Amino acid sequence: MSSGFDPMAEYKTKTRKSAQWFETACKHLPGGVTGNVKFYPPYPVYLNKAKGSHVWDLDGNEYIDYMLCFGPLILGHGHPRVIEAIRKQVERDGTHIFGAPHELEAKMAERLKGIFPFAEAVRFTNSGLEATMHSLRVARGFRKKSRIAKFEGAYHGCYDEVLCSLAPPEDAAGPRATPKTVPGSYGTSERTVENVQILPYNDIENSVRLLRTHKDDLAAVIMEPVQRGFVVPDIEFLRVVRETTRELGIPLIFDEVMSGFRMEVFGGACTQYKVEPDLICLGKIIGGGFPSGAFLGRQEIMDMVNPVTRAKDQRVFHGGTFNGHPTVLSAGWATLDVLQEPETYPYLNRVSDKLRDGFDDLFGRLGFDARAIGPGSTFNIVFAKGKIADYRDAAKADARLRQKLDYGMLARGLHFHPDKPFYTCTEHTDKDVARTLTIAEEVLKKMKD
Numbered sequence: 001m002s003s004g005f006d007p008m009a010e011y012k013t014k015t016r017k018s019a020q021w022f023e024t025a026c027k028h029l030p031g032g033v034t035g036n037v038k039f040y041p042p043y044p045v046y047l048n049k050a051k052g053s054h055v056w057d058l059d060g061n062e063y064i065d066y067m068l069c070f071g072p073l074i075l076g077h078g079h080p081r082v083i084e085a086i087r088k089q090v091e092r093d094g095t096h097i098f099g100a101p102h103e104l105e106a107k108m109a110e111r112l113k114g115i116f117p118f119a120e121a122v123r124f125t126n127s128g129l130e131a132t133m134h135s136l137r138v139a140r141g142f143r144k145k146s147r148i149a150k151f152e153g154a155y156h157g158c159y160d161e162v163l164c165s166l167a168p169p170e171d172a173a174g175p176r177a178t179p180k181t182v183p184g185s186y187g188t189s190e191r192t193v194e195n196v197q198i199l200p201y202n203d204i205e206n207s208v209r210l211l212r213t214h215k216d217d218l219a220a221v222i223m224e225p226v227q228r229g230f231v232v233p234d235i236e237f238l239r240v241v242r243e244t245t246r247e248l249g250i251p252l253i254f255d256e257v258m259s260g261f262r263m264e265v266f267g268g269a270c271t272q273y274k275v276e277p278d279l280i281c282l283g284k285i286i287g288g289g290f291p292s293g294a295f296l297g298r299q300e301i302m303d304m305v306n307p308v309t310r311a312k313d314q315r316v317f318h319g320g321t322f323n324g325h326p327t328v329l330s331a332g333w334a335t336l337d338v339l340q341e342p343e344t345y346p347y348l349n350r351v352s353d354k355l356r357d358g359f360d361d362l363f364g365r366l367g368f369d370a371r372a373i374g375p376g377s378t379f380n381i382v383f384a385k386g387k388i389a390d391y392r393d394a395a396k397a398d399a400r401l402r403q404k405l406d407y408g409m410l411a412r413g414l415h416f417h418p419d420k421p422f423y424t425c426t427e428h429t430d431k432d433v434a435r436t437l438t439i440a441e442e443v444l445k446k447m448k449d
């Protein structure tokens with residue numbers, strides 16, 4: 001298969017200036033990047049211009065962008081409504097940040113409560129990881145317990161405890177029904193590992209069994225209702241996790257930093273699947289492409305941070321210099337305005353379905369065991385047969401084939417992170433979709449040569 005086809009060599013030929021800049025960047029930034037997720041071998045494409053659904057790299061190559069900042073740019077790059085909102089905020093307020101409380105915080109909180117009706121109170125953060133971290137601390141304070149449960153393969157940000165069992169090697173992960181807690185990063189303390197219970201995603205029987213076994217020491221269960229943006233839950237599984245945690249009195253936290261506003265409907269996976277957690281974490285899209293996050297939920301849990309109703313020694317600490325940043329909230333507000341227009345989700349769904357169906361059609365016609373899977377405006381390409389129900393299924397996909405497709409497509413003008421999901425935006429056009437599928441077909445045919 002793929003005798004003379006060398007997509008990595010093509011990639012290197014097209015991106016010489018990125019290679020040069022990588023050398024420079026490496027003198028100052030470990031690995032030439034400022035976050036490991038931004039690196040891919042041999043070096044990432046360095047960008048210097050963007051507009052709508054397109055980006056340009058240092059060599060002047062134009063790409064259709066499906067990375068979209070790992071999700072937040074659901075309106076594409078530099079959307080006029082977002083840019084206008086930022087400009088207006090600074091002009092109106094005379095500053096980009098007061099530091100002191102201001103009106104837009106409570107207005108945005110009210111708006112989010114309207115979108116997620118189970119939520120009675122909101123706090124803003126500066127990132128998705130801060131949202132999950134603070135929500136876990138709030139749950140710990142509420143339950144007066146310290147262990148947490150998370151699902152194998154789930155990402156909730158890059159701090160020790162939630163990194164556990166993010167992508168455990170098969171030989172360390174333990175039995176599927178009773179996954180072991182595996183540190184997600186070198187440098188994780190043993191105490192952290194002891195503090196985390198791992199549950200098997202999409203496995204009702206064993207998740208319930210483990211929850212019942214550990215019910216007395218769990219502060220919270222945190223889960224991505226849709227794992228890693230593309231592994232969808234059996235709805236019954238979500239319902240049973242909800243019912244069981246409610247029965248056991250364990251707060252259930254939905255981490256919708258990724259799935260929030262990227263499902264088929266305006267809202268989150270909780271909206272689409274009609275399953276209500278106690279707390280929900282948001283990020284990415286609610287800041288319109290600026291650093292942002294929020295955790296919101298039931299009053300009695302959220303009130304753990306309340307400086308009015310709780311004495312200092314009974315209160316959970318929540319802080320952040322930039323929380324509720326006016327520019328960020330204005331960009332997020334404008335983004336939600338566009339998303340709430342009646343034509344937006346039908347359009348996003350249509351574009352995303354065309355891409356998913358188009359890839360699936362190519363895989364079928366050209367004889368690849370591969371699929372484009374994921375809900376709403378996110379999908380991933382997996383070279384695998386059968387159902388992808390969890391991390392272990394996804395990890396069995398053929399990484400070699402995916403790598404060839406990735407670098408072949410990058411070299412021909414599609415921008416995304418190799419081996420990661422694709423995100424769509426309101427600026428992707430039918431022309432973009434057609435071009436994308438033409439490029440994919442060319443690469444897949446070469447892989448067959």
Ligand SMILES: Cc1ncc(COP(=O)(O)O)c(C=O)c1O
Nearest residue numbers: 127128129155156157257258283
């Ligand atoms: C589900 C989920 N939770 C949390 C985070 C962390 O968000 P941030 O990168 O803003 O800290 C991410 C980031 O991709 C995410 O996908």
